[in-house]
Amino acid sequence: MKRKRTCSAFNSTVTATCSHLPDECWEFIFGLIINDDENRNKLRILNPLSLVSKQFLSVTDRLRFTLTVYEPSYLRRIFKRCTNLNSIQLASSFDSDKLLRIISRFPLKQLTSLILFYQPKIPTIGLRVFSQKITTLTSLNCSHIGCLNTSDLFLIAECFPLLQELDLSYPSGCKNYTSYVDGVEALSLALIKLRKVNLSEFPINNQSLYHLFNNCKHLEEVIILRCDEITSTGLASAIRERPTLRSLSFATTKVSEVFTTSQSIDSLVSLKGLTCLVLRNLNISDELLYSIAREGLLLTRLDLPFCSNYSYNGIFCLLSKCRRFQHLNLQYADFLNDQDVVQLSSFLGDLVSINLSHCDKLTESALFALLRNCPSLSEIEMESMGGESDIVWNSDSLRKSCVYPQLKGLYLGSNSWLSDEILIMVTSIFPNLQLLDLEFCNHISEGICEVLRKCCKIRLLNLAYCPRVKLHRMNFVVPKLEVLNLSDTKVDDETLYLISKNCSGLMTLQLRNCSGVTKKGWKCVLKNCRQLRKHECIIPSSLETTRTM
Structure with a gap:
């Protein structure tokens, strides 16, 4: 009874305080909170505020x-x-x-x-x-x-x-x-x-x-x-009709498609206002990259995943001449080595995100070169580093590394050499990490708990296809975790109980092919994770009948 009276008195005080300020003032305040939120999740902020009072409900409704x-x-x-x-x-x-x-x-x-x-x-x-x-x-x-x-x-x-x-x-x-x-x-x-x-x-x-x-x-x-x-010829013909194009994304599934003819190159560099260029799965050439550099196109985004027949010389020429790049995707650029990345990173002062996945010759040296030379870098994708060979990390250099608070997203999936020890040391230098993707990392085990303890701002964690991962030591609150993928892992009911107890803010939980999960574990999740969205929950087919929210 005493607790109920206390809560009632608190609500009355809050309501009285709210009524002193007009709606316009609260709307301005809530707008500032939403704009400053790192998670960019308006509902996570608006829903609790709407429960405070009828006035707050009215104000938050206008912000939806x-x-x-x-x-x-x-x-x-x-x-x-x-x-x-x-x-x-x-x-x-x-x-x-x-x-x-x-x-x-x-x-x-x-x-x-x-x-x-x-x-x-x-x-x-x-x-x-x-x-x-x-x-x-x-x-x-x-x-x-x-x-x-x-x-x-x-x-x-x-x-x-x-x-x-x-x-x-x-x-x-x-x-x-x-x-x-x-x-x-x-x-x-x-x-x-x-x-x-x-x-x-x-x-x-x-x-x-x-x-x-x-x-x-x-x-x-x-x-x-x-x-x-x-075809590239058809695209070139169309481009000449629209010289004001600012963003172009083109890809094909045909391996033989080329983008190396003078007609294709001339049409592309005629787009003087082009800021975004995405070419995927195409046969391109250094001459294309040279031509873009000569014309001085103001590109801020360049995606060349799965493209072939260009080399380091072409990329070096382009990046050294055009230094406005904020987003760069060079997946499967298997000619790149650590020294190349060290050199290229010196031209990328404005870089915000980079994808160097499946570049077989790269090691942790490339990762740290990017962190040192690109102060605005907030997202790095380096999946399948080093190809089939094992990478030997220098533990001493890791312990002596600087802290990089700007990094928010790290994709290290399909790196079988990634152990608990290395993962803990790597993530310890990223205190503001919000997204961590470790899909297909076979050697990750209990170390993920230490990562979650240190990186308390993580809101998205992908552990799919990590057969050894264990969360039994997660006896602490993970306050901001919203998305968790545990598909094809050995997660069980005991783990789900810990997750539901310490990750109450979960909005998405993926549990495909988790044979150790039963109705009992799933009911714990439904009971404790109140923000879990029904249409985003992916659960084992055997539990479909329990999906009532």
Whole structure:
């Protein structure tokens, strides 16, 4: 009784204190808290605040700009409270046509974004009704649609002429490329304000791409990954029609596709405003990199994963001339050695993220060269370092290493040589580490507990396919851990009890193929991890019947 009176008195005090300040003041304060939060998770902040008082609930509702709709039961109440919504996502578990018809009844005057990914098909009836009532839409995401017809393209062109961003990536069951030509042309003629489009794995060919680049005068960003009907010649022809392009991502699954002809190179370097270039799985050349360097393109992002036939000389020329790079991806650049990385890192003062995975000749020397020479570096991916050979780390140099507080993300997956001792020493110099990926690290065991104890800011930890990993010594709170992947490990109910007890902030827990987990362990998780999201929980098939949240 005494405790209840104390809590009641506290709530009364808080409520009284809140009422002295107007809503606008609290809205400003909450906005500052959200902007300063390192996790960038608004709900983690807004949900507890909304429970303090009715005033705080009202203020936090106005700061909610996105909404995922599963079913229509409470939409009227939500839309009445959350008056500043600008983005809605439909879950694939409900009739999307019905949801869109219901949503269109509400005066959502600020709604600009609609997300429909992973729907079985385009909800044509609902979209038509929706477009007649809500005319402010500028962004439509229809990625991973189960069935996409050419008639759907005509519908989008007719209903949403103000679109600036369109995502039709990764549809299923689209094989006849020529049947989509007219639909793409209709889109390009109708969407005169289109700035960004993602057509990865979409049935688009050279002719359709030309229509898109020629007709969309404001086009700035194009993503066409794994579009095998587009050739480098067709891409070069389209690029000449849109010299204002600022971002280009192109990839193919055809091993023979080349991007080395003078036509391809000349078209690319004609994009004087290009800041982002992603070329994947292509046969490129040093001449391409030399040409970009000579033209002085202001690139800040360069991705060349799985590309072949370029060398250290080309990369050296480009990085030494263009020193604005913030993001660099050189996966499978197997010519790189430690000394190369030492030299290149001296040109990368603005670098924020780098991916050097599957570069067989690299060791920890490359890692520490990047940390020393790139003061802004916050994310490093170095999976499968050293190839098949074992890397021998210098323990003395590790112990004497400086602390690097700027590093937030570290990907060291598929490094079989990574032991508990090395992992503990490496992570000890990264006090602000938030993301740690150790997938397929066969020798990680109990040391991960010491890592979690020292790196208390970790919010994402991937231990999938680590057969020896043990968490039985995790008898301490891990306050910020939100995402934990333990798929294909020997985790059991006892471990799940410790996790649920000490990681109450978990939002995602992945437990694929964990035979040691039973209903008892899963119930502990459901009981203690209240923020766990139902649609993100991946559990063993044997436990499907216990998934009630």
